[in-house]
Amino acid sequence: MTKEKAEAESPSTGKNQADVSTLDEIVKAFYESISFAIGGQPDYRRLRSLFHKQGLITPPKNEKEKKILVMDLDTFIKSSTENIVITGMERKGLLQSEIARRMQSFGNMAQVASTFEAKHTTRDTTPLYRGLYSIQLIRENHRWWMISVLWENECPGLQIPRAYLV
Numbered sequence: 001m002t003k004e005k006a007e008a009e010s011p012s013t014g015k016n017q018a019d020v021s022t023l024d025e026i027v028k029a030f031y032e033s034i035s036f037a038i039g040g041q042p043d044y045r046r047l048r049s050l051f052h053k054q055g056l057i058t059p060p061k062n063e064k065e066k067k068i069l070v071m072d073l074d075t076f077i078k079s080s081t082e083n084i085v086i087t088g089m090e091r092k093g094l095l096q097s098e099i100a101r102r103m104q105s106f107g108n109m110a111q112v113a114s115t116f117e118a119k120h121t122t123r124d125t126t127p128l129y130r131g132l133y134s135i136q137l138i139r140e141n142h143r144w145w146m147i148s149v150l151w152e153n154e155c156p157g158l159q160i161p162r163a164y165l166v
Contacts, residue, residue: 016049020143023103023110026050027135030146031096031116038093038121041084044077051146052138058150060131092120099130100165108139115164130154132164 019029033047057076061068071079084090100115112135117127131153137144154160 016046017143019046020050020145023105023112023137023144026137026144026146027098027101027112027114030135030149031098035095035097036084036093039090040093041081041090044081047077048073052140055146056148058148060152094128095119095122102164110137110139110144111135112137113164115160130160132160 018025020026029046029050033043033050036042051073055073056070057073058068058070059076084094096116096118098114099117102113104111112133114133114135115130116133117130119127131151133149133151135146136148138147139145152158
């Protein structure tokens with residue numbers, strides 16, 4: 001087991017504990033960890049600390065994919081790192097921010113529908129794209145864990161429903 005995996009699976013302390021103490025904080029930490037400034041990459045160490053060791057990520061299908069890809073966190077991080085470099089996104093930065101949220105919870109489980117927009121910088125007036133994250137979480141050992149994150153990006157013919165924009 002790598003040191004990063006061991007740290008992510010052990011009880012969190014300090015700032016990490018604040019990231020996972022409430023649903024609001026873990027969603028905020030998620031957005032902060034996947035966003036990055038010009039010349040950077042997402043904070044994968046922080047992202048890893050939010051996910052349960054069996055957590056899964058399911059990105060949207062692209063034109064090349066014939067089927068949905070459900071990935072463990074290591075596979076997603078490898079793919080994301082490569083994609084950011086190949087597409088030149090590293091030179092532009094990517095800031096995702098939540099614009100609306102619907103949340104349901106019961107006991108130790110929660111479902112968050114988080115609508116987002118992506119920009120290169122905070123100065124951009126028009127988003128590059130918008131989308132909707134579906135995030136499933138569980139509470140265990142006095143903290144929240146992301147179990148599954150899947151999302152769809154808005155595109156022509158697929159608009160975010162109004163209910164997810166308010």
